[in-house]
Amino acid sequence: MSQSLSHSRSPGPDSPSPPGTPDTSCDHIAHLKSLILLCAPRKSGRELAELRAKLSASVDDEGRVVQHLKHRLIDVENEASNPNKRSRRSRNHRTEGIEEQTVELTATELETRARQTGRKFVILCGLWLCLADDDYDAFFKADPDDEYDAELRFNSDDDIRQGQLREVLDILPDDLMPFRKRTWLAQAFKDGMNSQRSHTRTRLRKDVHHIVPEGIPAARVATQQSRIQHFRSLIGWDEEKNRYSIWNVPFLHGNESATLDFDEVFRHPVLLKIFACIIRGSASADGVMRGTSRLPRANVMQRIHHIEYTMPGAIVDSAIWAIWLFSGDEDFLPTGDFTAINYRDRHDEYLDKILEGLRRQQKWARDLFVFWDSHLFPSTNGSHYGGGVQQDHEEDRGEIEDATDAMLNMPTVSDAEDEDEVD
DNA sequence: TTTGACCTGGGAACCAATGT
DNA sequence: ACATTGGTTCCCAGGTCAAA
Known part of the structure; x- marks a missing residue:
């Protein structure tokens, strides 16, 4: 049918009848299915229109199943009326969710x-x-x-x-x-993955006026030269060492500290705004730091994927996006095309520290998730990774400082391309 | 009931890199 | 030289819900 991808790379599941045979077996549905099957690509536009009219007229109450079949009919129409264009994949079946299991999952849907x-x-x-x-x-x-x-x-x-x-x-x-x-x-x-990266890249740059810190004209982010001029030091450029620092990055710290501070790192508003942009659209970024970012009515990523709390990868992703967004890099690649920052390795480095902090039950790591959740998911009861709100004891603070010192003083190796961050 | 705002996924066109 | 593959960007149709 419509999904026949000309690329050999998408054969679909082998079985012609995947698991989950439809249990909506009333005649009504069977009739609709037969209509669909009649829609061979050679049908004329008029015939298709008639079939579509029949379909529309006879369905009102079968909800998702009907919607699903309509989508496929539209696919067939498109295919039939434009024989020369590329074969297209089916439209996204947006209503799917974990709790919905009644619709037959075809190869295309899988x-x-x-x-x-x-x-x-x-x-x-x-x-x-x-x-x-x-x-x-x-x-x-x-x-x-x-x-x-x-x-x-x-x-x-x-x-x-x-x-x-x-x-x-x-x-x-x-x-x-x-x-x-x-x-x-x-x-x-x-x-x-590719599609999500591409879209996020384009949309973050387009909607950057929702993200830039207050007081900074959005125009400064418009061109590569301007970004380099105004933001290079804020994303960690070290003039003396002639390199981009991995951890001494003001735009990672809530207080824009130019040196690593585990109590402030990954708390810059830019990071939270970026995550809000990604999961619920750019307009929602505005109120994040005031706790007034709300879930919009549209079917946003947060709904589609049932995102209810902050995850380590989400924080790290936002950090990477933030650095890239204000950098001289044009494309979003594992290694920056202008800065030569190795974003992929840096992602792992950041994630390593967060996971390690969580594993050691360090306070900064837990508080980090409480911080994020309180801004992005204020209605959620408690934090998944934060383990709930904890009291701020002197000993805790001393212990975390010791742990931070210990982590910073661990021996380093210098044979990698990136010099050691800490001397 | 219709309109409009807001958001999404994906088609299409395009370019670059790689394979043959 | 041509084909294939991979990736980016622009644009549009569609879902949802509130307001008109």
Whole structure:
């Protein structure tokens, strides 16, 4: 049918009748389905219009099922009236959700779900997968390693992959699990990731006036030269060392500290506004710091993906987006095209510290999530990662300072491209 | 009931890099 | 030289809900 992708890369699940046969088996639905089947691409526009009219006239009360069938009919119409254009994928089936299991999942819909999961991964977990040879297929064909140790997650690429694989499996919908190792799933997931990055990149730059800190004219972000001129030091440019610092970044700190401060890092309004933009649209960014950012009526990412609390990857993603947004980089690539910042490695570095802080139950890490949740999800009861609000004891503060010192004084190696951050 | 605002995913066109 | 693949950007149709 309409979804016949000319690309060989999307064969769809092998089975012609995927699991989840429709249980809405009334004659009404069967009739509609027969109408759909009549819509061969050779039908004339008029015939299609008649069929569509019949469809519209006979449906009022079958909700999602009908909507779904209409979508497919529209697909067929489009295909029939424009035989020369590229084959198109089905429209997104927006009403899907975890609780909805009554609609038959066709190959196209499974593919759509996989693509959506790829989008979700970019929003909540990470911007890129750590792949060997850019091979998504191999990534998805791998099995979770029983020996994997979360504490060593960032020791090697293999460990990073294992960590990411677990994140993927965490958010992969149940009905996709049987197809986890299929090539089409890897391809669709990749499509989703790429698409989400591209859209976010374009939309953040377009809507940047919602994001720039108060008092800064949005025009300063408009051109590459202007961004370099006005924001280079704010995103960590070190004039003396002639490099971009990884941690001494004012735009990461709530108080714009130019040196690393774990009690302030990842708290800059820009980060929270960016996350608000991504999950509920640019207009919602305005009230974030006043706690008045509300969920808009539209079907935003927060609704689609049931996002109810802040996740570590979301904070890190926002940090990366923030640095890129005010940088001289034009495209959003793993390594900046102007700054040469390695965003992918930096993402891992930031995530490492947050996860480590959580694992050690350090106060700064927990408070960080309380901070984010209180601004972005004020109505949510307590913080998932923050473990609820904690009292501010002197000993806690002393302990965290000790831990921070200890972390900073750990030995470093200097054979990497990036010099050591801390001397 | 219609309109409008706000937001999304994806088609289409395009460009660049890579394969053959 | 041509084909394929990967990625970006522009634009549009569609969902939702409040206001008219």
